[in-house]
Amino acid sequence: MTTTQAAARPGATAAQTEPAVRMRGLVKRYGNRAVVDGLDLDVVRGEVFALLGPNGAGKTTTIEMLEGVRERDGGELRVLGADPARAGRDWRARIGVVSQGEGAAQELSVREVLDHFAGYHATPRPTAELIAAVGLEEKAGTRVGRLSGGQRRRLEVALGVQGRPELVFLDEPTTGMDPVARRQFWELVRGLRADGTTVLLTTHYLDEAAQLADRVGVVAEGRLVEVAPPDELGAELRRLATVRWTEGAAVHEVRTESPAAVLRDLLAGPGDVPGLTVNRPSLEDVYLSLVGSPSTVPAEPEGDLR
Numbered sequence: 001m002t003t004t005q006a007a008a009r010p011g012a013t014a015a016q017t018e019p020a021v022r023m024r025g026l027v028k029r030y031g032n033r034a035v036v037d038g039l040d041l042d043v044v045r046g047e048v049f050a051l052l053g054p055n056g057a058g059k060t061t062t063i064e065m066l067e068g069v070r071e072r073d074g075g076e077l078r079v080l081g082a083d084p085a086r087a088g089r090d091w092r093a094r095i096g097v098v099s100q101g102e103g104a105a106q107e108l109s110v111r112e113v114l115d116h117f118a119g120y121h122a123t124p125r126p127t128a129e130l131i132a133a134v135g136l137e138e139k140a141g142t143r144v145g146r147l148s149g150g151q152r153r154r155l156e157v158a159l160g161v162q163g164r165p166e167l168v169f170l171d172e173p174t175t176g177m178d179p180v181a182r183r184q185f186w187e188l189v190r191g192l193r194a195d196g197t198t199v200l201l202t203t204h205y206l207d208e209a210a211q212l213a214d215r216v217g218v219v220a221e222g223r224l225v226e227v228a229p230p231d232e233l234g235a236e237l238r239r240l241a242t243v244r245w246t247e248g249a250a251v252h253e254v255r256t257e258s259p260a261a262v263l264r265d266l267l268a269g270p271g272d273v274p275g276l277t278v279n280r281p282s283l284e285d286v287y288l289s290l291v292g293s294p295s296t297v298p299a300e301p302e303g304d305l306r
């Protein structure tokens with residue numbers, strides 16, 4: 001595993017420099033199988049952190065242990081300065097949760113549900129503001145049972161941030177949302193971050209992680225494979241560009257740290273260079289490589305320059 005620490009913001013006080021989330025050797029077992037297998041990670045206050053990983057990697061299990069709804073089998077855990085397994089109601093009021101597949105009361109309208117749950121918070125965000133933030137204005141009077149899956153997801157996101165939590169857990173928050181709703185949600189998260197809220201989210205959308213996260217952690221089989229800002233993930237892999245071109249029926253390919261030099265040599269020759277492309281691994285290529293799936297990053301150069 002690589003870096004798990006992030007720098008504290010300059011000028012932060014001692015209380016603020018304590019990470020929002022601190023895990024050391026976190027373990028969860030089912031039978032004799034560790035589905036979370038020794039996670040070490042700090043999420044600093046005020047950052048947006050995205051956990052990425054294939055289905056079954058252990059992301060939800062990890063988040064549920066952080067929320068205090070699932071017991072851990074080993075390791076140390078501090079969330080907003082407390083052990084989630086023992087923390088009380090005051091602590092719970094400081095966190096917001098959007099979990100997978102939650103269901104709100106079917107018979108109430110969107111506005112009624114939000115008004116109802118507002119009563120559980122000391123200083124709730126106003127219902128109208130929440131409805132606008134998740135783009136449900138046209139559905140404010142609609143019964144929850146009549147909402148589409150994506151609209152219900154938006155309502156769950158609104159409920160998760162209603163109490164102005166210091167720390168928000170968002171487990172696959174945009175699953176089922178259309179592209180417009182997803183972008184609206186991104187704005188909501190950016191607004192939370194601007195207010196100083198710490199956000200820990202899981203997602204299968206790499207563009208979402210790249211757009212939102214200060215850092216991402218890639219989890220595979222219960223272990224953190226790498227932690228880095230999205231544009232630095234897989235730095236080793238990304239150093240290499242792939243230059244491709246064709247000569248007759250043959251496709252040539254060179255992986256290089258200095259594609260400009262390769263291009264200069266190629267273009268110095270007589271005539272055109274058909275099919276010439278230069279590619280660097282995308283975030284998706286890097287991710288696939290980190291989780292051990294076949295990727296589009298070529299293993300070896302298949303051809304020479306001339």
Ligand SMILES: Nc1ncnc2c1ncn2[C@@H]1O[C@H](COP(=O)(O)OP(=O)(O)OP(=O)(O)O)[C@@H](O)[C@H]1O
Binds near residue numbers: 053055056060061062
């Ligand atoms: N109550 C349970 N009993 C036994 N195994 C469980 C239980 N809950 C989860 N698991 C197993 O733990 C592993 C991790 O599951 P988890 O839901 O944390 O993965 P995930 O990374 O969130 O996946 P996804 O991307 O599909 O949501 C999976 O193999 C799952 O089958």
